Amino acid sequence: MPDRAFFPGRGPADIGLALFLNAGDPPLSVLPDLLQMLDESEVDCLELAVPFPNSITDGPVIRQSADRALAEGTDLDAVLKCLDSVRLRHTRIALLADWSHTVRPLGLQEFVATVRDAAVDGLLVHGLPPLRRAAYREATAEAGVQVVATCYPRSASAVLTESAATASAYLYLVAHYGRTGSAPAAGFTHLGAVIDDLRDRTDAPIAVGFGVRGPAEVAALAAAGADAAVVGSAAVAVVERALAERRDAVEDLAGFVATLKSTTTQRS
Structure with a gap:
């Protein structure tokens, strides 16, 4: 795992940008070109999910995207092999993996070791059972794997403290419960x-x-003091439209990224 900081060089006057996509949607054969585009566009982070089915936390846009990716046969091995073929100068990769679909079948220790040796910069585990959190923190710390932790604005103080202590890549504040x-x-x-x-x-x-x-x-998140904004369903919808209309998903995403950066994002 590369030792690279997330959202580097961000100071009090600007805000970083992260996109979420399911690996395999668009197909993995497109991913190297997509990553190069994000890198050249200076998108700070790509949250790249190993697709998994029937997510109860996702709305229809991301669930349908995961289904398309799974239909392509996308799995952890294929995703990591594809990432290993690309070298990025600016964009960091935060790998998102589901506990039940990806982590548990491989085993926690082997999964963390696999991620440690992969061309990714951070790890976010979806659906991690509370009873496995301590083991997860210990395994990732021992392996030197940077962790993305999550919390909500109304999380209990103890939860905020735990998430803040766990986050080493970045802390993902989910804007609201839903x-x-x-x-x-x-x-x-x-x-x-x-x-x-x-x-x-x-x-x-x-x-x-x-x-x-x-x-x-x-811009609103910049004004609120966030270090970065994460754009998920809106980015996935760009891919969905491109595929449906037989357009170039990389080109359409490049246009979307330019739009995201077209208005000032300076904090007030």
Whole structure:
């Protein structure tokens, strides 16, 4: 695993950008070109999911994307092999893997060792059982694997503290409780106090996602003090439309990234 910081060079006047995609949607044969485009566009992070079925935390856009990727036969080995063929200068890869579908069948220790040796920069495990958290923290720390931890604005203080202590890649603040693709009704302004609280608990960058659809939301998160904005369902929808219309998904995503960066994202 490369030893590279997430959201490097971000200071008090700007905000990083992360995209979420399912590996295999578009097909893995397209992934190297897609990664090079993201790197050249200076997208800071790609949260790349090893696809898994029937996610209860995802809305229809991401679930359908996972189904398309699984239909292509996408699995952990294929994803890591593809990543190993690409060298990136700017974009970091945060690998997302589901506990039940990907991690448990391989075994926690072997999975962490596999990720340690892969061309990824951080790890986020979806659906990690509470009873396995301590073992996961110990295994990743021992292997030197950077961890993406998650929390919610209304998480209990003890949960915020645990997530902040676990995060070594970055802390992912999920903007509200719900499925991917949904957005907080009150917007993002209220997250400023939560972000300030988290800064007292961790030195890791704080990235915020759920409901980030365009430059207006990115700018709002910059104003709230986030280190990065995570764009998920909106990016996946670009891929979905490109595939349905037989367009170039890489080209369409490049246009989407340019749109995300077209409005000032400076903090007030």
